[in-house]
Amino acid sequence: MTQPKAAARYRGVFPVVPTIFDATGALDLAGQLRCVDFMIDAGSNGLCILANFSEQFALSDDERERLTRAILEHVDGRVPVIVTTTHFSSQVCAARSRAAQEAGAAMVMVMPPYHGATIRIGEAGIRTFFQRVSDAITIPVMIQDAPVSGTTLSAAFLARLANEVERVSYFKIEVPQAAAKLRELIALGGDAIEGPWDGEEAITLHADLEAGATGSMTGGGYPDGIRRIVDAWFAGDVETATRHYQEWLPLINCENRQGGLATAKALMKEGGIIASDAVREPFAPMHPETRASLLRIARRLDPLVLRWAR
Template sequence: MLDRSAKGVFVIAPTPFLPDGALDLDSADRMTDAFLAAGASGLTLLGVMGEAPKLTQEESVAFVARVLKRVAGRVPVVVGASAPGFAPMKALARAVMDLGAAGVMVSPPPGLKGDEAVVSYIAQAVETVDAPFVLQDYPQLSGITMTAPMIARMAADPRVVMLKAEDWPGLDKLTAVRRLEAEGKMPRIAILGGVGGQFLPEELARGADGIMTGYAFPEMLVKVCELIWAGKRDEAQDLFDAHLPLIRTEVQPGLGLAIRKYVLKRRGIIAHDTLRAPGPKLTAETAGEVDYLLGRLSRVQPLKAAA
């Protein structure tokens, strides 16, 4: 089970599809193997970049089951369980936890008004799933702002084990949470950064325990964490900076997942870069720009994933 000592790189996996839009479970196997070979400390399924709203309940469970079987308990697997209502959230959470998931991740839905409404919603969500709980703080998507004191209140429930910190700018909030912990005003929880990996070195310097994101070169994220924890900040920054142009390109609103899947296909990690409809397709010009960046990156980073 996931707990508050979690750290490292939790790779957010996309959901692979065949060209006709059906689940590509063979690619799910290959992708799982590649992420584990890259040094992932954990995997996250059905996240924002997992196209979860486009899957049926049965497809979601089938995909999670396939990845869990391939992981075979080697790393914890977190499953996104956000849903419009608590009934589908509970059903999915129970199904994946019974299959062997380590925890679930939930974000407050758009439209909640005021701090009390947000805190109350999360308390009900934690009670509903009754499993190790990852609180996703992603106001760019949800429109919900959670302050450090609000997070402290939510963390009073021991089932809230991790904060996925994706506010932007959010580094000062990360520091504020760690300060509340140091002052004894809240228990220490695991904090993993996000937002495509754009601020990984800074997040680690501010006290993050790692990162949960789906950047298509997770081995770089793993190495940056290792270097910073070894006190080699400049070496870590040099490696990170080489990837920053592609990271910037990959986090474009609307196109981000299409670019990520394109790169994963180029790396041999998934067979197809299909997004389930509705979804954007890369123009030849955009694909050419990504290819150019991959060519430059290949001078310091092998394109093909490790077997």
């Protein structure tokens, strides 16, 4: 069993903050800030904003800037915040990353450059891309290794980036057989791999912790539940961590396989934290039966999200 590195600056549960819209699809900044307060009170070690689960691809540049500024000012250093700055252009991504750092971000998360179903960049171009981003900032860069980019990033290539590109030191691995890739990445990258992290709504969390993951980036609806698993694991109590994972796995599975990015908002609306759980078109609202199933599963666990605002 691979042991986590004690020297990591950031570790633990860093859930994705959903973007809160009103019923018309406009940003609801008041609801957004209540969402953030809940997520901190629920035990998040840190937060990630503007990720795919934040519907970042449905936001305008102006909305991204407004959200970044409003959230970072409201958090005011209570927890570290990762800002997703993904863009195909290295110039734009570097500028976004620099702006995020200036606003108070602790880290940026970036996917490799891609566009549509067919436009991809080879390893030499990807290395140059991350070098440009790294040169623009002084905070860590997390590479998001996810199927949505359609770009294969081998563990050997990621380890090389960690050793050759100064700011690249965190990796969110959410591809099939993530645990095996995390083990290989840690073995190949050594001390350059400061943060090998789990993703994909914690559906592979237990296996990824066994492989040496030191952080988990999940959905935002129940950080308190994920903390029980991760805290027990890092305390060396594998039996308790396993029991908690088994308890919360039905809810994790429901989010990962059924509710998707609408899950956290559905839970937050049910708990009275936000007024609207709208997702932005062309996404469709969560099916009523899916929502009913989600809430049945959640109520058995009594997560803070359902009582924080009561």
